[in-house]
Amino acid sequence: MRIGELAEASGTTAKTLRFYEEQGLLPAAERTPAGYRDYTPDAVGRIDFIHRGQAAGLTLAQVRQILDIRDDGQAPCGHVQDLLDSRLADLDEQIAQLVALRETITQLRDQAATVEPETCSPDQVCRYL
Amino acid sequence: MRIGELAEASGTTAKTLRFYEEQGLLPAAERTPAGYRDYTPDAVGRIDFIHRGQAAGLTLAQVRQILDIRDDGQAPCGHVQDLLDSRLADLDEQIAQLVALRETITQLRDQAATVEPETCSPDQVCRYL
DNA sequence: ATGGACCTTCCAGTAAGGTGGAAGGTCAAG
DNA sequence: CTTGACCTTCCACCTTACTGGAAGGTCCAT
CATH class of the missing domain: 1.10.1660.10 (Multidrug-efflux Transporter Regulator; Chain: A; Domain 2)
Structure with a gap:
């Protein structure tokens, strides 16, 4: 073909x-x-x-x-197993980091939602970050 | 400086x-x-x-x-809030995908751990994937 | 014999956030 | 006056998995 x-x-x-x-x-x-x-x-x-x-x-x-x-x-089985194991470890770390990041961002966003924009001081870029 | x-x-x-x-x-x-x-x-x-x-x-x-x-x-507050919101949505989706992938890989790896390599047929590349 | 759909190779570019290195200018210390 | 640590610009390269396009060859039907 x-x-x-x-x-x-x-x-x-x-x-x-x-x-x-x-x-x-x-x-x-x-x-x-x-x-x-x-x-x-x-x-x-x-x-x-x-x-x-x-x-x-x-x-x-x-x-x-x-x-x-x-x-x-x-037979690549052993190697495949190793790859999957290490992929799994990477994935766990990646997920943990994203969950932590999610936590951080949620907090930042909640702050951003409750504070009045007018009270921002111009010498910071943005108080929420 | x-x-x-x-x-x-x-x-x-x-x-x-x-x-x-x-x-x-x-x-x-x-x-x-x-x-x-x-x-x-x-x-x-x-x-x-x-x-x-x-x-x-x-x-x-x-x-x-x-x-x-x-x-x-x-004041970039509104824009920052939007960015954080959309980042949060992305993050949720990203986390969900990684968790699903983790699930898939766990299953594959568990199969790989329990089956004898000798029983692999040579006409597949690898039965675990 | 000609048009269109397929195939070939090769070269370049994409996103993102930089890093490496060459060739050369500047500045203070010894 | 030279050495070494800085600084400058510019150009290329890294990763990953492709994608786009140009220039040209082939095959089949009309």
């Missing part, structure tokens, strides 16, 4: 697929005599896998690591 | 201060005869304000909007 068909079948664009190839996420496809990329249908599965990795918050570089291990004939 | 001193006093770098000037966050400073930027000490307050804005999750562009209003002689 040609790149446009593959893009359609996997819910992405030809441009993105070329980009994935360039980044090492997709192996270089066979070419027709005219130089067109010619994919086998199982490429769809690989692209779906990339999408699932992204949906799990992995970067393309991390997805690529997993694919490299699999392409090497090994 | 020179740019290096100001950077030191406000906990940033000279490079960053030049960048802020270029972005319109800091007004162009006076210059010494030799062409050195010469700041008045109140620049520290402005940079602290920028830092507080960033700490509240505002972008430099948003901080700049507030500063522009203030520099225009107006």
